Amino acid sequence: MSEGIMIGIVIFTLATFLGIELIGRVPPTLHTPLMSGSNAVSGITVVGALVVAGGGYGWISTVFGIGAVIFAMMNVVGGYAVTNRMLQMFRKDEGAK
């Protein structure tokens, strides 16, 4: 097994543990924004999409790549924008009544 893949597996495993620690602390009240926000993060495939779309590897790679860029960006922008929209709604009780 190549070293690159091995390092990747180590990083994947550690990041999974980190994710479990972080997500376990998010209160239920924020679970919907958490889902849409993490959805936006999974749009990180846009990085891979840009590489294959822009590299000039022939038309079929470019078509696949551009498609991937579009869908990943919908994921990224849609995810962050809707999360922001939801979080803006959450407000604390103002002062004493």
Added chain:
Amino acid sequence: MIAIPHGLAEIGYLVASGCFIVGLKRLGSPATAVSGNRLSAWGMAIAVVITLLEGSILTWWQIGVGLAVGSGIGLWQARTVKMTGMPQMVALLNGFGGLSSLLVGGAEFLKAELAGEVIPTETGIVIQLSLLIGAVTFTGSLIAWAKLQEVMTGKAITFPLQKVVNALFFLGIVGLAAYQVMTPDAHLVPFYAVIGLALVLGVLLVIPIGGADMPVVIALLNSYSGVAAAMTGFVINNHVLIISGALVGSSGIILSQIMCKAMNRSLANVLFGAFGAGGTGAGAKSAAGLTVRSVSAEDAAIQLAYAQSVIVVPGYGLAVAQAQHVVRELAELIEKNGGEVKYAIHPVAGRMPGHMNVLLAEANIPYDRLYDMDEINPSFESCDVALVIGANDVVNPAARTDTASPIYGMPILDVDKARSIIVMKRGMSAGFAGIENELFYDAKTAMLFGDAKASLTKLVTEIKAL
């Protein structure tokens, strides 16, 4: 075009990963969540810019069009979606994430294959995995969306030998993928076949799951979309993809487990159990011989106006009736009369994890009035009135007492321990699972029949008139 050195790009990706991690951490509290989400978005912007600068991008205008079109559609969706439609939107976003992983994996494969390069075995494996997971996430999410949007039946779709068929599909995919990996100079037929079969498998896996279980499915597909992104990271050997994919993967798994626990079912049971396909609540107690006490809005208003402590138990029926704003109005009136109002949120009160909280936040109800099941349950004993609006199974005491009930063992809100209970309901129909609810026949319970919004509006008018 300037190209930045590889080392600098690596550092940039590391910064982006840091932004995602700290951003997720800041999502842990409503006070810091907005800034956390922004930080995460900045991380994404950094990653995109670094990629554009580092990669030898040749086709700039196509890339520009792709970025602009995707962003435009995403922004439009985010602006126009209704809060009740949030589960559908998240389902679609999951699907798009899966599709883009599928496309990137496919493009990488074709690129190498058409150039006549030999793909190393492990790269071949991760390419096949990103195809498989990406495709299943894509079509699975579309089905989840269709069920939630009610463009297809929310009922479980089953057929004989379903599990065998699914298993055969899976084995077929594994076989073809293995063949493709082992024979680098093979034709492209197995490649397209893997994609095709995996797309069908995504459909097959989600159709036998009932609409009521969609929250679990969405959370799980969220996880898949993360794992698909991580696989793509292995394919193009990019660590920021692996890290963020793993973070999203673990988040989805945790959320689906929380939802399963709230329904007292295992993940395997949700995925393969085809709940709701069977009869209607076999073995549950029937309501024969019991009577319900109905109450008028006037009497209910008096009861609420002089209550010291009120716990509102909202169910999805409240959101369907679009009555969240009236609830807030009612709560403000009760508070003006010196009472205290809290909201008890069951994890499955909405259509996805945390959905009810968002729906109430949209109606300007402060988040510190919303309590989780475990937090609020001890408070019911000392509560004057528990006001149940459009909730049913999550307040059914049979879950604690009746071992024959299909929902036995499911954690519920202890509404039956309140001093008095008002249940707002359209009629006496049974809940999702078709189970009778003893709570409605309790001597302490008064039923206020009618449309939730109309009844609440009436209550508000009556209390104002007192």
